[in-house]
Amino acid sequence: MTANINLPRILRIGAGASRLLPEVLDKLNLKQPLLVTDAFIVGLGWLDTLETQLSEKGFSHSRFTGVVPDPTSAAVTAGLAVLRQGEYDCVVALGGGSSIDTAKAIAVMAHRDQPMRHYKVPNSIDDGLPVIAIPTTAGTGSEATRAAVITDTDSQEKMLCMGLGLMPIAALVDFELTLSMPWRLTADTGLDSLCHALEAYVSKKANALTDTIALAAMTAINTHIRTACQQPDNREAREAMMLAATQGGIAFSNSSVTLIHGMSRPIGALYHVPHGLSNAMLLADVTAWSISGAPTRYADCARAMGMAELRDSDTTANQKLVAGLRLLCSDLKVPSPGEFGIDAHAWQQSLELMTQQALDSGSPNNNPRIPSAAEIKDLYQKVWGN
Numbered sequence: 001m002t003a004n005i006n007l008p009r010i011l012r013i014g015a016g017a018s019r020l021l022p023e024v025l026d027k028l029n030l031k032q033p034l035l036v037t038d039a040f041i042v043g044l045g046w047l048d049t050l051e052t053q054l055s056e057k058g059f060s061h062s063r064f065t066g067v068v069p070d071p072t073s074a075a076v077t078a079g080l081a082v083l084r085q086g087e088y089d090c091v092v093a094l095g096g097g098s099s100i101d102t103a104k105a106i107a108v109m110a111h112r113d114q115p116m117r118h119y120k121v122p123n124s125i126d127d128g129l130p131v132i133a134i135p136t137t138a139g140t141g142s143e144a145t146r147a148a149v150i151t152d153t154d155s156q157e158k159m160l161c162m163g164l165g166l167m168p169i170a171a172l173v174d175f176e177l178t179l180s181m182p183w184r185l186t187a188d189t190g191l192d193s194l195c196h197a198l199e200a201y202v203s204k205k206a207n208a209l210t211d212t213i214a215l216a217a218m219t220a221i222n223t224h225i226r227t228a229c230q231q232p233d234n235r236e237a238r239e240a241m242m243l244a245a246t247q248g249g250i251a252f253s254n255s256s257v258t259l260i261h262g263m264s265r266p267i268g269a270l271y272h273v274p275h276g277l278s279n280a281m282l283l284a285d286v287t288a289w290s291i292s293g294a295p296t297r298y299a300d301c302a303r304a305m306g307m308a309e310l311r312d313s314d315t316t317a318n319q320k321l322v323a324g325l326r327l328l329c330s331d332l333k334v335p336s337p338g339e340f341g342i343d344a345h346a347w348q349q350s351l352e353l354m355t356q357q358a359l360d361s362g363s364p365n366n367n368p369r370i371p372s373a374a375e376i377k378d379l380y381q382k383v384w385g386n
């Protein structure tokens, strides 16, 4: 078996990296970007700043600001309409995972005619306009993945789309953009990164390169996530979390996510739970259920995160892992689905649909312990009960 590793062609990481867009466009011989973001980022004035930098360097550009949370195929269609009005040769994403995934979808749909759902996994999308990603959250790692998650507006399914066309050609990873991030967003996006790293490490598709990256990300996240939440301007914590988010993206994109993400997407799609939060709701219970499939690997995770001692047996380390994840979620005020406000009856009614969508995503098959439909349903029940 050989590992297949895909990365952006250019990765600029560190303070001020977001100011390098004109230089990076020049390097890639790109002339006319369409900038994609949401109203929140526009309100911060960051899009204006980016556009001023581009204008000063003589780039022709325009903007699409219709990105929505849990990005939809309808928003992608609206962005495509803007793209097709001009002669754009690339798409620049400025924002969190929603902006980056919307930009990726617009870029790959530029020369495709079928609805987005036609191209979802297991199909592969291997070409499209180049995407330059500038993340403003330390979370999805989408700036370094060949994946995008788009909710189908008709069916409400969170569709996983994958392929080389969805890998940004360049990513400008600037932790200074996260210094203002509020507590809840910092926690949710950081927990998403933690799930990426943990799932990539225990995945059946894990490989030697993603292992090292995933472990480094887990160490950094458990060291810094509480500080980043409590001290929004702590540069050391923000820098570590931003790097870990990109590492998490690289790790899972070149390995895979597993059962947590597989079960999380349907919760997000049906109940509009922020992505990192729906992962976090599942994190401890799904991990506890999965450990028997790869006890040594999970013990490695516990030790990497400092939740277990190096000298602990795997069994002890795994007990400490589940306890440590529960404590982390408690410290970060992760609600149960009921506490989030989901109706108990609606949850019960949607068990079949969520289970089917989880299975259809393919992610459960990469889990170290592969669940049946009934076991997934049981896990959804268990998560409700906590």
Ligand SMILES: [Fe+2]
Pocket: 140, 192, 196, 261, 275
């Ligand atoms: Fe994620």
